[in-house]
Amino acid sequence: MKILVTGGCGFIGSAFILQQLSLGRTVLNLDVLSYAGNPENLYSAACSPNYYFAHGDIGDRVLVSGLLQEFRPDAIVNFAAETHVDRSIVDPTPFFKTNANGTASLLVETLNWWKELPKAQRESFRFLHISTDEVF
Numbered sequence: 146m147k148i149l150v151t152g153g154c155g156f157i158g159s160a161f162i163l164q165q166l167s168l169g170r171t172v173l174n175l176d177v178l179s180y181a182g183n184p185e186n187l188y189s190a191a192c193s194p195n196y197y198f199a200h201g202d203i204g205d206r207v208l209v210s211g212l213l214q215e216f217r218p219d220a221i222v223n224f225a226a227e228t229h230v231d232r233s234i235v236d237p238t239p240f241f242k243t244n245a246n247g248t249a250s251l252l253v254e255t256l257n258w259w260k261e262l263p264k265a266q267r268e269s270f271r272f273l274h275i276s277t278d279e280v281f
């Protein structure tokens with residue numbers, strides 16, 4: 146099983162990736178490496194032949210479309226988010242950019258790609274959006 150994980154260098158995403166690799170799954174991690182992203186969280190994954198990393202933004206539609214075409218995931222798990230509420234009081238712009246527009250772009254590109262899949266793959270494909278009130 147191949148999983149596209151977004152925001153996988155963050156707190157929850159990195160733990161999820163390590164768990165999935167231990168279960169024998171193949172993971173592509175798309176992360177923009179914001180102040181919250183820490184590649185060292187995945188230090189032990191770096192030598193796994195089943196782990197791939199793409200540096201980029203979930204809102205980059207060309208990048209996301211290319212990754213979907215190339216990696217052809219069975220599932221997407223979206224952890225990418227601006228999560229520290231206190232920062233939104235200082236500047237809410239990055240929160241709108243990633244949590245609203247970025248998520249919408251990721252969904253649209255996924256839908257466009259998903260529509261072209263064979264029926265059996267369309268039915269088994271899953272998009273899991275991880276979030277909390279701190280994001281909304």
Ligand SMILES: NC(=O)c1ccc[n+]([C@@H]2O[C@H](COP(=O)([O-])OP(=O)(O)OC[C@H]3O[C@@H](n4cnc5c(N)ncnc54)[C@H](O)[C@@H]3O)[C@@H](O)[C@H]2O)c1
Pocket residue numbers: 151152153154155156157158175176177178179180181182183201202203204224225226227228229243247275276277278279280
């Ligand atoms: N931390 C918790 O206890 C907890 C609990 C339940 C749910 N959640 C939810 O899980 C999600 C992730 O939480 P976290 O604590 O791991 O967050 P985090 O801030 O530790 O990590 C977020 C990750 O997303 C990346 N990122 C940010 N913007 C991006 C973009 N535009 N494109 C690609 N990558 C981007 C960052 O670089 C970082 O690696 C959030 O939706 C959060 O609400 C967190």
